[in-house]
Amino acid sequence: MDQEFDYVVVGGGTAGCAVAARLSEDPDVTVCLVEAGPSDVGDDAILDLSRWMELLESGYDWDYPIEPQESGNSWMRHARAKVLGGCSSHNSAIAFWAPRENLDAWAAQGCDGWTADECYPFYKKLETALDGAEQADAPGRGTDGPVTIRTVGDQDPCGEALLEACEEVGLPTTPFNTGRTVIRGANWFQVNANPDGTRSSASTAYIHPNLDRPNLSVWTGYRAEKLTFDTSGEKPRATGVRLRTPDQRRSVDITATRETILSAGAIDGPKLLMLSGIGPAEHLREVGIDVLVDSPGVGENLQDHPEGLVQWEALQEMPVVSTQWWQIGIFAGSEGRETPDLMYHYGSVPFDMNIVRYGYPTADNTFCLTPNVTGAQSKGTVRLSSRDFHDKPKVDPRYFSHEHDREVMIRGIRVAREIAASPALKEWVGRELAPGESAQTDEELFDYIRNTHNTVYHPSCTVKMGPDSDPLAPVDPQLRVRGVDGLRVADGSIMPDLITVNPCITTMMIGERCADFIRREA
Known part of the structure; x- marks a missing residue:
């Protein structure tokens, strides 16, 4: 053999x-x-991309537990795909080119050959972009690569109202993947998916x-x-x-x-x-x-992107069909930054996997915003648990061990509430299910975060x-x-x-x- x-x-x-x-x-x-x-x-x-959430903790998932966390959710699991295609066969297919500033920072650390100008041609080589006119300052989108990139175009009235609400709080609708780094703005995601809904x-x-x-x-x-x-x-x-x-x-x-x-x-x-x-x-x-x-x-x-959750009951019926159920991205970076420190994914389905354990209410007809710390400063380790290849390794992300990450996530919950309180969402926002209106102080919000946060699955x-x-x-x-x-x-x-x-x-x-x-x- x-x-x-x-x-x-x-x-x-x-x-x-x-x-x-x-x-x-x-x-x-x-x-x-x-x-x-x-x-x-x-x-x-x-x-079928719309079924991606079924893959979490399934037979297609290595499903790694994490080590006990002093400042984070020790119950959290890290999904790692066990299937050809890896996590690109397992995720929600959100497609971004890395910001120019990220890649140039790699090169500045001594990674010669990894500037944005040297990397962007390889993004172009891998993709075929089906939509989106090229901006004057864009790096140039691919036209004949193997990976299909398109903008989500589902009918989602709550999502449309959300984009209006973002405008009302100073987060304008902004195109993604144009060559400009979005610090503050929102839009429908681009995804690596075919028009028929397959990955x-x-x-x-x-x-x-x-x-x-x-x-x-x-x-x-x-x-x-x-x-x-x-x-x-x-x-x-x-x-x-x-x-x-x-x-x-x-x-x-x-x-x-x-x-x-x-x-x-x-x-x-x-x-x-x-x-x-x-x-x-x-x-x-x-x-x-x-x-x-x-x-x-x-x-x-x-390193990882830790993710929080703010979830509301919806006053109107949420969509029953979707490309992948997480279709809008929101960047709410601090002023004066070159890259955003706070990002949200908008989910049009219940996302209660980490909150029910602590008694937070849930419902069938909900939507949520998931603030995530895009530039988390907490850093962890991967170690062996034994010399046997069958045994799962020890994964210790050390979530929220750095004060910066706590401050950004607390701000993320407050900004999510500000968006939800905007007039454009008045006909959609019902009861706040999590963390709930009783959590108001920084201490109360971080206690909720520490117990219930998730990950965007980006180790x-x-x-x-x-x-x-x-x-x-x-x-x-x-x-x-x-x-x-x-x-x-x-x-x-x-x-x-x-x-x-x-x-x-x-x-x-x-x-x-x-x-x-x-x-x-x-």
Whole structure:
């Protein structure tokens, strides 16, 4: 069963699909894409975007608990997709290019080659934008990429009233993805979805059309146990990956003669590196793993977008059909900022998964605003719980351990209430179900947040790239893992800092860039 390929991509997720598809465009190389979850081909539970919330805590979800939180919701779960396409097959498909300021900040930290001017052509390469006239200062939208981007256009009278209410409080309707960074404004989201309501995920865009390529092999159901290395030379060289077969009965090794690319995400990526002996030496020894490379930054720097909830009963009937139920974005950044520090998603369905435990009322006909801290300063870790690859890692986001995040979230609840009190929403806003009118002081609001907050499911930055001078940067700006040869990382874990918008399309861009680095060097 053991096989040999030129390139092995470990993780068939948002970035991994892009890497594998682009590398296999060269007919003279062989590529194997390995995914632990099942295929999504023909699976309406995955492909129908309107059903995305059914996937949370389902069989398609690794469903990671988090470590007890001193300042956050210890009951919270981190959804990580267990299916071809990764989180692009599992999320609400909100599509943003990263703000120019975010990417330029990466480059300023020593990530040469990652300015906005250098990254934006790769966004353009991956997308086909179906709507939206190009602005004069826009970076240029793609026209023939594999990923379809379009603006949500559902009939939602409550959403239309919400945009009017935002105007009334100084948050004007503003186009997204034009090249301008929106600090304060609102609009319907752009999504990576087809006009028929199906996902334009990394798997449907990059892999499905290319399944008949003779040089591309897609292995689903194979779970990675560890990366393999040849240690006979001066520096260890990655040789591929050891996999557990779908029936769980045996292990097989597949060999990468040129390079192995790890695209397992910000939780499973550092886990697999550590299981393979690359990580903080002291921690590896604690769990009984031989140290191959002492890389203290592996599993550090975990960043996320924490999310709160303000939910109301609706006085009129909410929509019963939707593209993906979370269709409007609102930016309410503090004045004087270059990027927004506060963002909302508008939900036209009940979102009570974290509030019923504490007795907050719910209803069938509701809408909500979910403030999230876009530039959270709290940083956490991913650590192994044991040397057994079956065991879930220890995920400790350390939510709200930084005062900045608390202040932004409290302001987020107050601004949400201000929007709801605007005349345009008078015919829609009923009783505030959560946090409820009795919560008014900063202390009362943060007590509610600490107990009930969620996440926008954007864990990132745990294998960050950086210059040679940064001892906590496990990968260099070409995404090569330091201390070994033949191994790169390409997924959201390589971000030095989490961007201030939904990162799915940026993660695809990272996959595009990784493939480009490899092909240029080859």
